[in-house]
Amino acid sequence: MPAPIAVPTLGAFGVTIAGTLDPGTGVVGRSTNLPWLDGTAPAETLSRALGIPGVAVQDGEAAALAEARVGAGRGAGDVFVIALGTGIAGAHVVNGAVHRGAHGAAGEIGHLRATDADHACSCGGRGCLETVIGGSQLGVRWRERGGEGGTARDVVAAAGAGDAAAIATLDAAARGFGRALLALSALVDPALVVVGGGVARSPEWTVEPALRHARAESTFHTLPPVLPAALGVWAGAHGAALAAAA
Numbered sequence: 372m373p374a375p376i377a378v379p380t381l382g383a384f385g386v387t388i389a390g391t392l393d394p395g396t397g398v399v400g401r402s403t404n405l406p407w408l409d410g411t412a413p414a415e416t417l418s419r420a421l422g423i424p425g426v427a428v429q430d431g432e433a434a435a436l437a438e439a440r441v442g443a444g445r446g447a448g449d450v451f452v453i454a455l456g457t458g459i460a461g462a463h464v465v466n467g468a469v470h471r472g473a474h475g476a477a478g479e480i481g482h483l484r485a486t487d488a489d490h491a492c493s494c495g496g497r498g499c500l501e502t503v504i505g506g507s508q509l510g511v512r513w514r515e516r517g518g519e520g521g522t523a524r525d526v527v528a529a530a531g532a533g534d535a536a537a538i539a540t541l542d543a544a545a546r547g548f549g550r551a552l553l554a555l556s557a558l559v560d561p562a563l564v565v566v567g568g569g570v571a572r573s574p575e576w577t578v579e580p581a582l583r584h585a586r587a588e589s590t591f592h593t594l595p596p597v598l599p600a601a602l603g604v605w606a607g608a609h610g611a612a613l614a615a616a617a
């Protein structure tokens with residue numbers, strides 16, 4: 372084994388992992404994009420190489436932790452962070468720690484039923500939020516309405532140019548997201564919601580109409596403020612550092 376790399380100014384490190392991770396052992400369960408990580412313990416390997424302690428954190432969890440503690444949710448204490456990307460991830464951060472649930476599956480807002488339509492979801496379910504507003508699904512829904520298909524950005528551009536099918540697609544997406552925000556409010560009642568991810572970069576077509584729908588349908592709910600994420604692509608790195616410093 373090579374000698375440890377000298378890093379005299381570092382006390383600890385954090386590394387984010389794109390995949391499922393056992394928080395107790397640090398062993399990667401499944402990484403769809405980096406399958407060679409499956410079954411490995413990256414923090415342990417790096418720790419031996421660097422000669423300092425370190426932790427591995429699931430990438431979505433790291434980003435949520437950072438947004439809640441030092442990003443848009445700073446000071447709120449009870450923050451639900453949603454990533455509207457290709458897929459949809461959610462994490463409830465309470466007093467600076469991610470609430471994982473009894474089986475590590477809390478926060479899966481992308482798989483709440485959000486539409487009466489029968490769209491098949493990647494999870495095996497139907498009508499999940501991800502099927503109406505997931506970045507890879509928006510183009511599919513647009514094509515079903517007679518549009519060209521493409522990326523979320525293409526759908527937004529077409530809607531901006533007046534394409535009726537794209538406008539209807541984004542309206543259905545916003546209705547679904549509004550429904551999910553109401554469910555979130557009823558079940559979790561967070562003080563603040565932070566929304567990031569590529570689809571959230573066009574809030575006038577997604578987050579803002581979703582909030583209007585949620586407000587129109589709310590009864591007993593107290594809808595929390597919804598803020599855009601503040602840390603961008605660096606959220607994961609900030610979160611890994613926070614986890615390492617804990």
Ligand SMILES: [Zn+2]
Binds near residue numbers: 483495496501
């Ligand atoms: Zn699903």
